[in-house]
Amino acid sequence: MGTAFAGFNKNVIAPSLKAERENQRAIAHLRARIEMTRDTLRKPQSARTEAAIAFADLQKLQETQPAESSLVWLPSQLKEHFGKFKFPVSSCRMNIRKAVEGLPLCERDYWTINLAVPTEVGGVNALLFAIGEMESRQPFVQVQDVTFRKDTKNPNQVNAKLNLSVLHCGQNNGKTPVPSTKF
Numbered sequence: 670m671g672t673a674f675a676g677f678n679k680n681v682i683a684p685s686l687k688a689e690r691e692n693q694r695a696i697a698h699l700r701a702r703i704e705m706t707r708d709t710l711r712k713p714q715s716a717r718t719e720a721a722i723a724f725a726d727l728q729k730l731q732e733t734q735p736a737e738s739s740l741v742w743l744p745s746q747l748k749e750h751f752g753k754f755k756f757p758v759s760s761c762r763m764n765i766r767k768a769v770e771g772l773p774l775c776e777r778d779y780w781t782i783n784l785a786v787p788t789e790v791g792g793v794n795a796l797l798f799a800i801g802e803m804e805s806r807q808p809f810v811q812v813q814d815v816t817f818r819k820d821t822k823n824p825n826q827v828n829a830k831l832n833l834s835v836l837h838c839g840q841n842n843g844k845t846p847v848p849s850t851k852f
Contacts, residue, residue, distance in 0.1 A: 743761070756787075756795075774838055775838040778837060779834050782831045786817070793827065800812050811835075814831075
């Protein structure tokens with residue numbers, strides 16, 4: 670009787686253990702698939718959140734953008750800003766205007782300005798400080814490069830040439846941005 674009972678258990682228990690293992694594998698597989706699906710669902714939510722933050726930053730930046738073209742405000746602002754540091758602007762010229770790829774209605778104006786840099790007001794270091802202050806106060810203006818050369822007529826002076834760019838975007842969905850052109 671013990672032998673028949675042992676055979677019965679073996680025949681009944683072995684298949685049920687096998688089925689339980691298969692069920693556990695299937696459950697683990699389904700849990701992994703559910704987690705993958707959750708990750709897939711989180712990605713668009715995360716992307717939407719990142720896009721909303723970027724859009725808010727862009728709107729904030731657009732609200733500080735000058736309402737007019739840089740042709741209107743840049744020359745006088747450059748003369749005023751560098752004049753505070755005792756660097757007279759001898760010329761200010763717009764070289765070219767280009768569309769900005771990936772930013773519809775936005776253009777970048779490229780300018781060249783020439784400055785006299787007297788050594789008695791701090792020279793090159795003072796000019797570099799003035800450039801940094803200008804860029805920090807006006808996020809739409811970026812100095813691309815600076816060139817210095819000795820003034821042959823005045824030994825106490827260096828001439829500087831700044832190439833800079835100004836980002837300007839078109840209308841902000843009918844909303845006029847608040848001008849903020851002071852450096």
